[in-house]
Amino acid sequence: MSFDILWFAFHILIFPGLLFIVVMGVLLMGINNKMVARMQNRVGPPILQPWYDFLKCCGKETIIPRRAQKFVFIGAPILGFAVLITAALFIPFGGSSVLSSTGDIVVILYLLTFCSVMSIVGAAASGSPYAGVGLSREMVAMIAYELPFVLVLLAVGKLAGSDSAQGVTFSLATITEWQTAHLPVICHISMIPAAIAMLFVIPCEIGMHPFDIAEAETELCEGTLTEYSGAPLGVYKLTHCVKVYVMTALFTALFMGGITTGMVVVDVLIKILVCLVVTFLSMTLPHAVCARFKVEQVFKFYWTFVSALALISLVLVWIGL
Amino acid sequence: MFQKMIDDSMKRSPWIFHINAGSCNGCDIELVSVLTPRYDAERFGFRLTGSPRQADIVVVSGPITLQSRDRMIRTLAQVPEPFCVVSLGSCPRSGNVFKGSYAIDGPLEKWTHVDVSVGGCTPKPEAIIAALAKASAILEEKRKAMRQADKADKEKRS
Numbered sequence: 001m002s003f004d005i006l007w008f009a010f011h012i013l014i015f016p017g018l019l020f021i022v023v024m025g026v027l028l029m030g031i032n033n034k035m036v037a038r039m040q041n042r043v044g045p046p047i048l049q050p051w052y053d054f055l056k057c058c059g060k061e062t063i064i065p066r067r068a069q070k071f072v073f074i075g076a077p078i079l080g081f082a083v084l085i086t087a088a089l090f091i092p093f094g095g096s097s098v099l100s101s102t103g104d105i106v107v108i109l110y111l112l113t114f115c116s117v118m119s120i121v122g123a124a125a126s127g128s129p130y131a132g133v134g135l136s137r138e139m140v141a142m143i144a145y146e147l148p149f150v151l152v153l154l155a156v157g158k159l160a161g162s163d164s165a166q167g168v169t170f171s172l173a174t175i176t177e178w179q180t181a182h183l184p185v186i187c188h189i190s191m192i193p194a195a196i197a198m199l200f201v202i203p204c205e206i207g208m209h210p211f212d213i214a215e216a217e218t219e220l221c222e223g224t225l226t227e228y229s230g231a232p233l234g235v236y237k238l239t240h241c242v243k244v245y246v247m248t249a250l251f252t253a254l255f256m257g258g259i260t261t262g263m264v265v266v267d268v269l270i271k272i273l274v275c276l277v278v279t280f281l282s283m284t285l286p287h288a289v290c291a292r293f294k295v296e297q298v299f300k301f302y303w304t305f306v307s308a309l310a311l312i313s314l315v316l317v318w319i320g321l
Numbered sequence: 322m323f324q325k326m327i328d329d330s331m332k333r334s335p336w337i338f339h340i341n342a343g344s345c346n347g348c349d350i351e352l353v354s355v356l357t358p359r360y361d362a363e364r365f366g367f368r369l370t371g372s373p374r375q376a377d378i379v380v381v382s383g384p385i386t387l388q389s390r391d392r393m394i395r396t397l398a399q400v401p402e403p404f405c406v407v408s409l410g411s412c413p414r415s416g417n418v419f420k421g422s423y424a425i426d427g428p429l430e431k432w433t434h435v436d437v438s439v440g441g442c443t444p445k446p447e448a449i450i451a452a453l454a455k456a457s458a459i460l461e462e463k464r465k466a467m468r469q470a471d472k473a474d475k476e477k478r479s
């Protein structure tokens with residue numbers, strides 16, 4: 001009995017829980033930065049740079065502005081981080097996930113939105129006009145990527161649920177099982193547009209460079225983060241890194257899950273490799289190639305091009321291709 | 322040990338905030354060129370940030386005009402400890418070609434502590450990088466001193 005609890009605690013705290021998630025997030029982010037630098041013919045920051053940034057922020061003084069709502073101002077980043085870790089626990093990586101239910105996908109969707117909302121709440125509590133502009137932009141970005149995101153999830157759910165009685169599944173475990181039985185989702189031609197749409201959704205959800213309209217440092221003084229300093233800022237930066245892991249891991253679970261060799265270590269290594277490839281395609285390439293988009297450009301792009309791609313997949317799956 | 326790690330990372334990730342106190346834009350362009358692929362200061366962890374709240378190194382260029390003086394002081398007051406001030410170019414040092422003008426109120430030392438000062442009109446990018454590297458080393462020292470002062474304070478009280 002007590003061994004069970006210990007084992008569960010190990011899952012939550014070490015692997016595939018907190019420690020593993022943070023390490024993966026920092027590494028993916030660092031490797032992404034390094035790859036961007038190499039593509040721009042630079043040497044680039046060390047791979048552990050995000051970790052140094054976090055530590056440095058912890059060592060700085062934390063200033064709370066006089067006009068800020070103190071409780072919300074400090075609480076929002078911590079809550080956002082906790083929520084994101086919880087979301088990560090639902091995603092199977094290698095073996096099975098730590099937590100699972102019949103509605104994994106809906107829970108993950110809610111938790112991811114909650115995390116973004118927390119950054120909005122924190123910005124609103126800081127009482128800075130720059131943060132005000134930043135949070136309105138963050139909301140626009142959320143509305144922009146949420147539509148194609150939900151469409152992609154529906155398409156995958158419909159495809160993987162075609163065996164079951166309900167027709168659509170919202171459980172990642174079922175999706176993984178289905179992929180073990182059939183081929184991985186990405187091998188179905190009808191799902192390729194959805195995969196591309198998902199690759200576009202990832203950087204906007206994370207707020208990576210060409211889509212970081214809410215944190216535009218040159219126009220908005222870091223936007224939602226304007227008033228943050230010290231440890232809360234460090235937590236925000238860490239949340240950012242962890243989001244990279246969560247989104248890439250979600251992509252792997254949705255589109256390339258269910259590939260098993262029987263050995264957990266090999267499975268995990270394969271997953272890490274896939275995560276790296278996804279990071280390169282969805283984050284490094286746009287970052288190195290594009291300048292930052294304008295707000296209305298992001299909105300238009302997601303609601304026309306990306307949504308159309310996701311919709312094509314959904315229709316193709318629904319008519320049974 | 323955790324505190325040691327923080328001390329060490331202090332010099333590895335210094336974020337720069339740039340204040341233009343009436344500069345002719347020559348120094349500003351050189352500072353930006355330091356961050357371009359050619360000189361790539363990001364390989365040492367330097368990053369230009371947009372908010373003084375997140376800055377570790379504040380770079381001031383220009384001869385401190387009357388108009389910008391109060392704003393500069395207010396911005397410097399918003400930077401969390403520990404931080405370094407770097408004066409960029411000859412202007413904040415001495416007034417340079419603007420010396421004697423009724424519109425300037427320099428030098429920079431009058432208003433704040435200056436940790437590193439780079440001369441030249443404009444300084445070379447290599448010199449700016451060297452100055453920034455020096456500033457980040459000073460940053461680590463400051464953090465250590467701050468920690469020791471904290472410790473001594475606690476011991477005194479207990």
Ligand code: SF4
Nearest residue numbers: 345347410411412442
């Ligand atoms: S030092 Fe020279 S280049 Fe720099 S701001 Fe002064 S006049 Fe301009």
